[in-house]
Amino acid sequence: MELQSANFFNRRLQVFKDRPQTISKMLYLSVQKYPDKKAIISNGQCITYLELWRQSRQVATYFVKKLGVKKGERISILLGNGIEFSLLFFACAHIGAILVPLNTRLKEKEIHYMISQSRSKVIVTDEEFLPKAERLREVLVDHSQMHTILVSSEPHKDYIPFNDLLMGDNEYDQTVVFESDPITLIYTSGTTGVPKGAIGSHLGFIHAAMNYRIRMKTDEKTRTLIAVPLFHVTGLIGQLLHVLSVGGTCVLMRRFKIEPFLELLKKEKITFLFNVPTIYVKLLSEKKFSIDQYESVRTVAYGGAAMPYEVISKLQSHFPDANFHNTYGATETSSPTSIMPLYYPHSKQKSVGLPILGADIKLIDQDGRECGVEEIGELYIKGSHVVEGYWNNVVGNRDSFKDGYWCSGDIARIDHDGFLYILDRKKDMINRGGENIYSLEIENLLYDHPNVKEVAVVGIPDVTFGEIVKAVIVPKHSPLTEQEIKRFVNERLADYKVPAQVEFVKELPRNLGGKLLKAQLK
The missing domain is CATH 3.30.300.30 (ANL, C-terminal domain)
Known part of the structure; x- marks a missing residue:
């Protein structure tokens, strides 16, 4: 893929010359090629590419015509993995709204901060999280000015049924969406302080998805099983957007459970896995997994934490035809910054791979000096995949972004062949x-x-x-x-x-x- 230089977010970046301009256009390219193919399978239901396109536009139309949602306004969702989550993501992409995917495990106080700080106009939840949403409604200052939508089989007072969003037409006054426009606010975990809302852009998500395709050789035959939450970038970009962009099929689990995971792995002939190491460790402890092989799987990707070498070795015996890809990234890098290539020397096994196309990385030591080969320093990252900054957070932007680079807080080294090694978190x-x-x-x-x-x-x-x-x-x-x-x-x-x-x-x-x-x- 050919790269060219362009200015975005006051940074000089390398971008793909041939790229879709928005996430909506990226999806439409797949719709044109595979209209009747299954795009998403979830809980016994499935939706084709054409249905995904039409229904996401119906949701977008409802937002615009019924709720008055304008470009740039925020829509918070407190949902588990499912088709509704996917429809909301693409609906926001169509009209230039900003999706705020909330971590369902957080307490009301944390979620309250994110909804308030983002000044969300719409909140969408489902029956599982309805009690939490009810408690939130009691304390949100601007609750009367917010629209609340519920995914449920039964109507509930004061909530708009999600099905209403799918009852109307799918035509609205076309909003001009630019690739530099925000698509999500994904809040960091906040383990060291107040959560920061990372502003993900169409540009960043598109380059991330394209880089996954290039490095992992995925195509329309790819079938992924998404067991990690869609409110994190691994599930949302590394799997959902990435696989839909190549015309593949996404099988969604509401949450990871070993037995249903193994059943879907075989039933749906899954070819692509992308999980945190914890899931693979849990699989290896399950007898039903350990006695079998899964020849359909062609790619096993992992990231988010160190993968023990013993685990990799054991997984290779169960996925004999798979390529294994270590990955490194963050919310602030729209998922990937480095991905292990298909082929590499055994001596590189501890690496997190080579930087993705368009990524500009450097290491800075404690004295502010740029490190040389094999020297150790903090990893700084710049590129089309890096977020614009943090939402309404002057201090966070000042401390974390310097000269167009995001300061990752990770201590790393780069070897003579350009392979990246993460040594520790700076704070750890x-x-x-x-x-x-x-x-x-x-x-x-x-x-x-x-x-x-x-x-x-x-x-x-x-x-x-x-x-x-x-x-x-x-x-x-x-x-x-x-x-x-x-x-x-x-x-x-x-x-x-x-x-x-x-x-x-x-x-x-x-x-x-x-x-x-x-x-x-x-």
Whole structure:
């Protein structure tokens, strides 16, 4: 794919010369080629590409004609994975509205902040989250000026039935949508403070989807099983938009459960998987999974956390015909920044791959100097896939965006061949008496221990050294001792990296996206 230089968001970026200008146009290209093909399958229902196009335009028409939604206004959705989520996403794309996908696991206080900070005009929810929505309605200051829509088989007082949105026509005064326009506000997890609404653009989402297609060689035969939440970029962009853009089929699970996942994997002849490592670890612990092979699967992608090498090796025996892709990205990069290529030397196995096309990355050390090859520094990222900034957040934009680059907060290195290696989160780096220790290095080593199922390494306060290393471990079936773990690390790493404390737990705290919550551990 040929790249050319262009100006967006006051940045000089590399963009694909041949690209759809909006997400709506990207979908329409698939509709023209595959009108009667199944686009989405969810909970026994299916929708073709033409139906997806028509129904999403009906929803868009209702927003414009009945609710007076204008370009740039926000629509918050508190929904599980389903066809309705997909219709709302594309409806917003058609009319230039901004979708605010809310994490359904958050408490009312957190959701209240996101709805209020985004000044959403419409809120859409379903029966499962109706109690939470009701409590929100009681405290939202501008509730009387908001429209609330409910996905439900039964009518509820004060809520517009979602089915009403599909009863009218699909013609509205065409809104001019530009590729630089926002399509989503996806709020960061907020584990270190107030959540920040990352402004995802049509430009960013389109380049992300195109890069996935290029690196992973997906096409109209691709069938993906989406078990991660659509309110995260992996599900929304890495799977839904990406696979629909190539004319494939998306099978949606409302949430991940092992037995239904395995049933759909075989029944729907899934070819493409993209999950957080936690899901793959859970699959390997299931007897029904471990006794079989899944020859239909051609791609196994993973990201969001380190994947133990033992897990990769075991998965390869169950997916014998699949290519494995480690990926690295964030909400702020519209999902991908680097993706492992199809073929690479074994020596690169610890890498998160090569930067995607159009990505400009560099490493900056503690003194603000740009790092050279194999030097260690914070990863800065610029490109067409990077968000414009944070919604109404002057401080966040000042601190996180510098000279057009997003400051990722990840400590990394780049080797002589351009492969990227993530060493740690900047905030998770441990400083023991002046020695910088990367927790990920110790975690990766401990995953090689035959009796370690999961591990997290954190720094804890110490009077003498300032910080010392602590390992929190979920053992497998065999019992483990603190001395055994210390000896294992001491034989392989410098003595100052050996955990001073080891704690054994039944599980590690994670969010719904599978990300480890180290702040809780600390």
